[in-house]
Amino acid sequence: MSDVPSIPRIEECESVVSQWLDLVLPAPVGGQGNVGDTLSHLTSLITRCGGQGAAAVADALRAELPRLRHEGLLDVRAAFEGDPACESEEEAALCYPGVHALSIHRLARQLHRRKVPLLPRLLSECGHRRTGIDIHPGAWIDHSVFIDHGSGVVIGATARIGAHCKIYQGVTLGASSIKRDTDACARRHPTLEDHVVVYAGATILGGDTVIGAGCVVGGGVFLTESVPPGHIVAASRPVIELRENPEPPPVSFSI
Secondary structure (H helix, E strand, O other), rough: OOOOOOOOOOOHHHHHHHHHHHOOOOOOOOOOOOOOHHHHHHHHHHOOOOOOHHHHHHHHHHHHHHHHHHHHHHHHHHHHOOOOOOOOOHHHHOOOOHHHHHHHHHHHHHHHOOOOOOOOHHHHEEEEEEHHOOOOOOOEEEEOOEOOOOOOOOOOOOOOOOOOOOOOOOOEEOOOOOOOOOOOOOOOOOOOOOOEEEOOOOEEEEOOOOOOOOOOOOOOEEEEOOOOOOOOOOOOOOOOOOOOOOOOOOOOOOO
């Protein structure tokens, strides 16, 4: 019988994702996790994925925990301050998928940086399943980022997102068409500098595309070129046509 450890399935990674959120998010979601249990679970998953030096990776994560908890708090605060419908930071921590997706991504990125095979992608897919937000573990995301609603957001492997950015549902930070044998480390995805807002349905493509600090990218924009800081990018407004409905609803009806 082979001594190769069995590769974990995504479903098996869900529990460590829940443990991680307990560790890094502020109360009422977090603050109750057991650091030792969570890191022990991660060590086992790293080993099963064929990763080397699992104990050293776990020790590095332990050292990073204070910073990651602080970033989780800043993301929660960004969600509360960025959405007038949010009534408290507790609501943001409990209910906002963007907050959870970012916290899961920060774990996946730590493992990706340390060359752990497969597990970062398994964890990112857990986040995708939970939230509808697809973030590759290679993406670099600063603090105080708010992904509002979030469904359908896609953030590619070499994307960079600065601090205090706000991204709405259906946004794609993707790559232009490339060949399969392209250098995996090459910049293929866009950069958002600090304080950029990208509204729903916008698509921004290409590793040379930099959206300067303080820019606003309007909904439905398709963008493949850089924008200087402090600008607004808007798509042409559609022509609205009003026609009389030939079959109006009845004045009264019963069910």
